[in-house]
Amino acid sequence: MSLLRDFNQLDFVVLGQRLHGFARELYPICRSITGDGVRQTLAMIQSRIPLQITEVPTGTQVFDWTVPKEWNIRDAYIKASDGKRVVDFKRCNLHVMNYSTPIHGTMSLSELKPRLHSLPEKPDWIPYRTTYYKEDWGFCLSHNEMKGLKEGDYEVCIDATLEDGNLTLGECYFPGRSTEEVLISCHVCHPSLANDNLSGITVASSLAQLLAGRDLRLSYRFLFIPGTIGAITWLALNRTAAERIRHGLVLTCLGDKSGFHYKKSRQGNAEIDRAAMHVLTHQSESPEFLEFSPYGYDERQYCSPGFNLSVGCLSRSVWGTFPEYHTSADDLEFIQPTQLAESLRACTAIVDVLENNRRYLNLKPYCEPQLGKRGLYRSTGGGAIGEELNARLWVLNLSDGQHSLLDIAERSQLPFSMIHDAAELLQQNGLLSQVSEQDGV
């Protein structure tokens, strides 16, 4: 398997444009944690990869939680006395506080004001607010729009339903030779927010496309789910599958121009943590590695103490630390084709490590084998040696059955791909044999 080599054959510019194009298609949909927005989104993903869709009825008990009522919205506005819509859901779906209960009536500005959310420090941007677990309603608008509202009566309408229905989950599974699984998870519950939502969806979909039809060592499970309640629901309904997860990544905020951030799993030194940190160290500029904390995305659920899965979170900017976060400024211009494609490359390289991180046994462990007679050494002595030869010496020296290729890559500070190439070459030359792993493949 040479996933990374194949990836590097692709046209990087075309790839970036394709990722951004998919985000553009998904952008207008008003997603929430339940409802038709999620269904439409999953249908568009399903047109690219084999997605299994599960509907979980309202009221289903999932651990300490209950699947909520389904929310759907058709229209919403605030209309001034002259009949003009001063706030209009059809212009931007962030205008409605997500999960608002239906309302239709007339009220004065002072009655309305407590229901209006704006960002004084960013007066042109509309904030994103939700009220999932408390029945309530409200509007979000730019601070300039808010200040422009004149005294008087307004017609207020949220044409939404909050009724028994379903929570919708999307899942794509590629079986490998081993039943041990890699989990790739992203959330699909934010309305028109590009970095925080669509970047994860597009990168995860494309990674799944790259894996489709391949001979894989590990099995791969992609989840496209509403944040928090979606992860909790999936875990509650799939405890056996969850036990097979060996490595996992939550993907989010992968389209902006920041350097990469990798947040470690609760375990802190799991193979996924080491693989991600190794890849980012060799493949990106000044990546930052964050310790686990119990707040963030769905790694909160995967890393809860009952599961304690080896799941980290890969992003560029970190939620809450960039001004565009949870505002209308997290739009299609905030994410860029090049950044999305680089993020996909990082994910591909991490998967490549997981697939190929095996242990080998040096079959000539006493002193160095004579590489020269096999054409694996330089012929004239006295000068320096290259990195490829150095990689061969490292693999031979540490292939005592204890060190994995990732161990060797870390200790030698050479890229995993170079160490992996060296191991393949040495194996072809009869100098290494693969140690059989626990899972037998």
Add this chain to the structure above:
Amino acid sequence: MSLLRDFNQLDFVVLGQRLHGFARELYPICRSITGDGVRQTLAMIQSRIPLQITEVPTGTQVFDWTVPKEWNIRDAYIKASDGKRVVDFKRCNLHVMNYSTPIHGTMSLSELKPRLHSLPEKPDWIPYRTTYYKEDWGFCLSHNEMKGLKEGDYEVCIDATLEDGNLTLGECYFPGRSTEEVLISCHVCHPSLANDNLSGITVASSLAQLLAGRDLRLSYRFLFIPGTIGAITWLALNRTAAERIRHGLVLTCLGDKSGFHYKKSRQGNAEIDRAAMHVLTHQSESPEFLEFSPYGYDERQYCSPGFNLSVGCLSRSVWGTFPEYHTSADDLEFIQPTQLAESLRACTAIVDVLENNRRYLNLKPYCEPQLGKRGLYRSTGGGAIGEELNARLWVLNLSDGQHSLLDIAERSQLPFSMIHDAAELLQQNGLLSQVSEQDGV
């Protein structure tokens, strides 16, 4: 138990004044490793806390040592030929080398000079010198006084006795629900030295007052003892009690204006070390943490290899590193009410950690429990979360029965008190149960 919360109710200014006032009462007494100076000091402590006093006879074998003769002094001086006392014990008890044998006679300045100790680099200060284990005598005086001595004969008198008697130890014990003990130890053998002696005595006494009458988990033992020989004697006579000591602090030099120093126990990562470092990191400016070394105060004895107790040493300035150390400049102005009170607060907070550092079990370990339905979450989503909520998530995430609250405080970098509050709240809400500890309480 909410020792720290109760402490924070106290009037900080009044507390500082009370601590300093007690030091002022103790200051004039001429203490030594034996004798009436120690007895007077212990009697004054006994008027505040229930102190048990033990007299150990001269000649008692204590490990490799022997309890020395008892030293008592009434007067001492050097009188010039004009009858004027040029050096007078009654003006300052540092003038006599502590434990000097009695002498009365006349001698020339040149005969006298080898017996005189001064500090050329601090010409106004009187040094503090001792001769505990070698029978000898001498005087200490300022360098300016020394230089002023004219040639001629001097009457020299040390009206002291060095005879069979007793070594005196003070001990205050508060039994808790567990027989596991916390040791608080300070030395009471220095004459008029304020930071190096009285600051430890006053802070330890006040800490004992705070603990008196409380329902305590651990048992507490306060030792007010002469340095070195006192600790050795106590350990030799109380080997069973010593085996019950789980955590300990030597208190000294707690009144000056330096930032805190904590010297770790020989073990280096004992719970007391972690508790002290955690508290000082959160509660004081740029504390410094020192590795254990076998020189210093009575941690030398508690951390000898036969005992190897988890005993650290808390101070502000470190002995030997400040110019006033072991001189007459270590006086009542060198220690300040605010500093004494802050030191007491640090001790209180450390004890609070030891009392409350339990392990808990998350009763809903699969995914996060739904805090919102219990009123433990914010209701509108999309913005940041506060530290209290963050503390709850940390406690839930790490309460797998393996992590103590101190582990959680360290990993989350939140103050222990906030983590402890979160645990109490979650327990009240049925989300946590306490893990029973080895000692059953």
Add this chain to the structure above:
Amino acid sequence: MSLLRDFNQLDFVVLGQRLHGFARELYPICRSITGDGVRQTLAMIQSRIPLQITEVPTGTQVFDWTVPKEWNIRDAYIKASDGKRVVDFKRCNLHVMNYSTPIHGTMSLSELKPRLHSLPEKPDWIPYRTTYYKEDWGFCLSHNEMKGLKEGDYEVCIDATLEDGNLTLGECYFPGRSTEEVLISCHVCHPSLANDNLSGITVASSLAQLLAGRDLRLSYRFLFIPGTIGAITWLALNRTAAERIRHGLVLTCLGDKSGFHYKKSRQGNAEIDRAAMHVLTHQSESPEFLEFSPYGYDERQYCSPGFNLSVGCLSRSVWGTFPEYHTSADDLEFIQPTQLAESLRACTAIVDVLENNRRYLNLKPYCEPQLGKRGLYRSTGGGAIGEELNARLWVLNLSDGQHSLLDIAERSQLPFSMIHDAAELLQQNGLLSQVSEQDGV
């Protein structure tokens, strides 16, 4: 045993001159991996220390390698049409590519050029090149000489033989009370290169002279062998001896003016690693410690996974990082008497640690023993204590049977020799007893 104390009695200047003098004797010899150059070199070492010489026939299988044909050279030159030798082996033996096959004929400059090696960036220096495992021939010359060659025909002669013969190994063994061994290894296969070859030979020879005739705890084995093939051959023929090696040092590049570099063994924290780093930290200016890598000198073979011996490499400059490396500028002026003698002192101090690194048991482990009554303490109290007393307290505190003297030296940050002196003194005073080691001595 007080090897280091004895060393410090020697006249340092005379020692340096003797080391450099020996290097001067060895310099002109044209060494290679086989042949009379090695034999002459070993004979000169044998005149100083008891060296056992082993001849291993061409064709002998040694692990994955075969002992090569023996190479001997008598003369070599390139003669211009005017009969003048423009390149002459007799002026400098680096002029011939080492291990060149014999050739005698006439060829044009353009035919000859691909056979000529020079260093454009150092136009006055002759490079050192070899062709051990590929039958080939060539000449090395300064870039200025190369540029001065005029078009025309040249007589080219390499009067060498490459025939069945032997590989020659030199070995010097000092048995100690224990059969556990210390290996000191250096290469003897480079022609006129001073730092990279002769510095290791002279320092190793002198270290052997210092050990000769001593009562030693450990056994010592010195190897003077051709690089790579020599180490592989010795290991293949001496597998039982190799199993007894507990600590080892490869010595090389010890005469230049750089600070020390110590490259750790593959194990990374072996006793030899700790001993070398401790000694260099206390005894030299800004030493640098390098992680193991599988390229370099014969530690490559000793640290191959089948052996994984605790062998590090001590040098000043590191191969490949100084411009003189593998050129004619690595000559007798590049190495200096003072540097050679300091290197010998470092080796001696490291051996001193290995010889004396024992564990002791404090016989008075409860509290401190009273050092004063044994004359091991200062008598007047109140001031500072010296390092010797501090060392005694450290040794007493950590001598619980678990800590070796090196552990204590590391933790106290005091030099091993001071810790060792303290242990001897305390043992003489009945306060310590030696813990018997695994090897019984």
